[in-house]
Amino acid sequence: MGSSPEQSILRVRDLVVGFGDQTVLDGVSLDVYRGEILGVVGASGGGKSVLMRTIIGLIHKWRGSITVFDKDLDRASPEEIRAVERRWGILFQQGALFSSLTAQENVQFPMCEHLDLSKALLEEVAAAKLEMVGISPGDGRKLPAELSGGMVKRVALARALALDPEIVFLDEPTSGLDPIAAGEFDSLIGTLQQTLGLTVFMVTHDLDSLHTVCNRIIALADRKVVAAGPVAAMLACEHPWVKAYFRGKRSRDISGTSATTH
Amino acid sequence: MAPELIFKDGNAGEPLQLIASGSWTAAHAASLEEKIAAIKFEAPGSRRLDIDIAGIGELDTFGAWLLERLSRACIAHGYDARLVEVSGRFRGLLDEMHACSRDKPPLVKQNPILAKLEGLGVAATEFGQDLVRLIDLVGRLCSAIALTFRHPSRFRFASTIHHLDRAGWQALPIIFLITLLIGAIIAQQGIFHFRKFGAGDYAVDLIGILVLRELGVLIVAIMVAGRSGSSYTAELGSMKMREEIDALRTMGLDPVEVLMLPRIVALVCAMPILTFFGSMCALYGGGLVAWLYGGMSPPIYIARLKEVVTVTHFEVGMIKSPFMALVIGLVACSEGLQVAGSAESLGLKTTASVVKSIFLVIVMDGFFAIFFASIGM
Numbered sequence: 001m002g003s004s005p006e007q008s009i010l011r012v013r014d015l016v017v018g019f020g021d022q023t024v025l026d027g028v029s030l031d032v033y034r035g036e037i038l039g040v041v042g043a044s045g046g047g048k049s050v051l052m053r054t055i056i057g058l059i060h061k062w063r064g065s066i067t068v069f070d071k072d073l074d075r076a077s078p079e080e081i082r083a084v085e086r087r088w089g090i091l092f093q094q095g096a097l098f099s100s101l102t103a104q105e106n107v108q109f110p111m112c113e114h115l116d117l118s119k120a121l122l123e124e125v126a127a128a129k130l131e132m133v134g135i136s137p138g139d140g141r142k143l144p145a146e147l148s149g150g151m152v153k154r155v156a157l158a159r160a161l162a163l164d165p166e167i168v169f170l171d172e173p174t175s176g177l178d179p180i181a182a183g184e185f186d187s188l189i190g191t192l193q194q195t196l197g198l199t200v201f202m203v204t205h206d207l208d209s210l211h212t213v214c215n216r217i218i219a220l221a222d223r224k225v226v227a228a229g230p231v232a233a234m235l236a237c238e239h240p241w242v243k244a245y246f247r248g249k250r251s252r253d254i255s256g257t258s259a260t261t262h
Numbered sequence: 263m264a265p266e267l268i269f270k271d272g273n274a275g276e277p278l279q280l281i282a283s284g285s286w287t288a289a290h291a292a293s294l295e296e297k298i299a300a301i302k303f304e305a306p307g308s309r310r311l312d313i314d315i316a317g318i319g320e321l322d323t324f325g326a327w328l329l330e331r332l333s334r335a336c337i338a339h340g341y342d343a344r345l346v347e348v349s350g351r352f353r354g355l356l357d358e359m360h361a362c363s364r365d366k367p368p369l370v371k372q373n374p375i376l377a378k379l380e381g382l383g384v385a386a387t388e389f390g391q392d393l394v395r396l397i398d399l400v401g402r403l404c405s406a407i408a409l410t411f412r413h414p415s416r417f418r419f420a421s422t423i424h425h426l427d428r429a430g431w432q433a434l435p436i437i438f439l440i441t442l443l444i445g446a447i448i449a450q451q452g453i454f455h456f457r458k459f460g461a462g463d464y465a466v467d468l469i470g471i472l473v474l475r476e477l478g479v480l481i482v483a484i485m486v487a488g489r490s491g492s493s494y495t496a497e498l499g500s501m502k503m504r505e506e507i508d509a510l511r512t513m514g515l516d517p518v519e520v521l522m523l524p525r526i527v528a529l530v531c532a533m534p535i536l537t538f539f540g541s542m543c544a545l546y547g548g549g550l551v552a553w554l555y556g557g558m559s560p561p562i563y564i565a566r567l568k569e570v571v572t573v574t575h576f577e578v579g580m581i582k583s584p585f586m587a588l589v590i591g592l593v594a595c596s597e598g599l600q601v602a603g604s605a606e607s608l609g610l611k612t613t614a615s616v617v618k619s620i621f622l623v624i625v626m627d628g629f630f631a632i633f634f635a636s637i638g639m
């Protein structure tokens with residue numbers, strides 16, 4: 001994976017974010033390179049969702065700069081920001097599906113708004129995207145309230161991918177899925193990355209995902225990035241939280257089994 | 263680069279060729295669809311057909327799906343179609359698309375007349391069910407009240423006070439304003455029209471009796487339905503949506519006791535107080551207009567009121583008000599509990615709550631009028 005600056009699709013520098021008198025992120029800097037799958041790990045409540053929401057502009061930052069597709073979001077005009085927003089897709093931690101639209105309409109919605117396509121093609125592509133994430137056409141006609149938690153996640157992923165974005169932000173995409181579905185989800189993301197040149201920013205707690213699909217990992221602890229690099233770098237890291245996370249009992253089990261199967 | 267699709271008929275024995283090139287992306291999807299539709303298939307010989315995609319520079323899911331659709335259309339026309347010259351980076355995406363939507367479930371078509379009839383039937387049974395639900399809720403409320411009498415410590419005092427504050431105290435300013443205006447308007451109209459036959463003073467009778475018996479309580483009930491009833495429905499509805507009510511139930515708590523009883527008790531307590539203040543304000547507004555517009559000095563207005571208004575008129579209004587509060591509270595809670603998963607249904611139920619409770623309040627007012635007339639009040 002190249003690390004030359006011109007390939008950096010997203011650049012965050014010295015980001016400080018907080019609420020009231022609580023500082024959640026204090027001087028976070030990171031880069032996401034084109035075509036990579038970046039995993040972000042951190043303790044629950046450690047500010048991963050806040051980091052993601054700040055990058056996509058839903059939370060105001062206190063200080064720092066965010067550059068996406070070589071556009072500094074602070075200096076960009078509203079039109080430029082809209083153009084950037086069309087090029088990214090977002091999966092929220094709770095799915096955030098529109099509750100009065102069916103699953104398929106949820107996927108169709110961004111296409112309908114941004115693309116000039118015939119209705120038949122819209123429906124077919126939306127159905128195809130739903131099938132890619134493992135939702136059958138019958139389930140596509142259900143309302144979000146009638147879907148299971150894992151199905152909501154998949155529909156939300158399909159919606160995030162609706163416009164074939166260049167970068168997708170996924171907030172815990174595999175939580176709530178069974179291990180087999182989570183594995184399929186991971187390989188789907190891998191496929192999309194290869195075929196579409198997709199860049200993925202993925203907040204996750206899933207050690208399997210981290211081991212199998214993530215090219216690079218960033219560990220957030222103590223309100224900062226404490227480690228960045230591939231799994232090997234994480235295993236070598238001496239920060240106590242990273243050590244507990246990657247060399248704790250649960251992770252030893254996983255790396256142990258994957259070592260024996262390889 | 264604009265996408266192209268060229269049809270090439272090879273020699274006999276050689277496969278037919280469709281040559282695709284350019285950007286097969288969402289931006290060009292509309293023109294691509296036209297190009298695909300424009301292809302005319304010859305007699306359905308079972309000939310081989312190669313779709314050559316070597317020239318495609320850019321491909322996204324929309325383009326990939328169009329290619330897949332094209333090859334399916336060819337196969338449906340009896341050709342032995344396949345994609346050739348697939349470069350490695352597109353293979354995964356095309357395979358994904360190839361695996362998709364093999365078996366489409368049949369769309370259920372409905373006769374529009376039958377659908378209308380069905381809607382009518384559903385609405386009719388819905389009306390019956392509404393009544394049953396309301397009665398069921400009354401029953402559950404009664405059992406919750408009975409339980410509270412046996413274990414008074416279980417009554418949620420703090421919550422009731424909180425709702426009393428919101429539905430009663432915080433409603434006072436707007437109730438003051440509205441009833442003052444209504445009283446003033448009635449006085450002005452009464453004086454204006456009664457004067458024509460020299461009975462301007464009788465406007466006071468009109469104000470006193472109308473406000474105390476009917477208008478004070480009705481205006482307040484409508485305000486309360488719009489203000490508190492709708493917020494009860496929205497609160498309970500969003501709690502229902504986020505499974506908070508189910509969570510309460512699994513903790514062994516009765517939502518009727520925890521959520522509804524305090525709200526309804528607060529409403530039943532607040533409403534007579536609001537009615538009292540509202541009526542007084544309307545009388546005050548009427549007096550102001552009688553003085554400033556009708557030239558009737560305040561002492562005369564008060565003396566005249568004393569003559570025509572009896573305690574009975576006042577009682578009639580006050581007796582009605584807690585019953586109206588009960589109806590508003592019950593309707594608001596029952597609609598809130600019927601909210602399904604979507605934001606739309608929350609909006610629908612909130613509207614329904616206000617409309618139904620105002621309707622029921624007015625119908626009930628009619629029955630009260632008959633009742634009071636027959637017992638001579």
Ligand SMILES: Nc1ncnc2c1ncn2[C@@H]1O[C@H](COP(=O)(O)OP(=O)(O)OP(=O)(O)O)[C@@H](O)[C@H]1O
Pocket residue numbers: 019024042043044045046047048049050051093
């Ligand atoms: N809107 C908000 N207002 C105030 N504090 C907030 C807000 N959003 C998040 N926080 C706080 O910021 C901190 C980080 O929250 P965040 O949601 O980013 O955690 P997380 O790392 O995503 O955790 P999880 O893995 O459980 O999703 C928490 O302490 C949270 O209470």
Ligand SMILES: [Mg+2]
Pocket residue numbers: 048049050093171
């Ligand atoms: Mg989170």
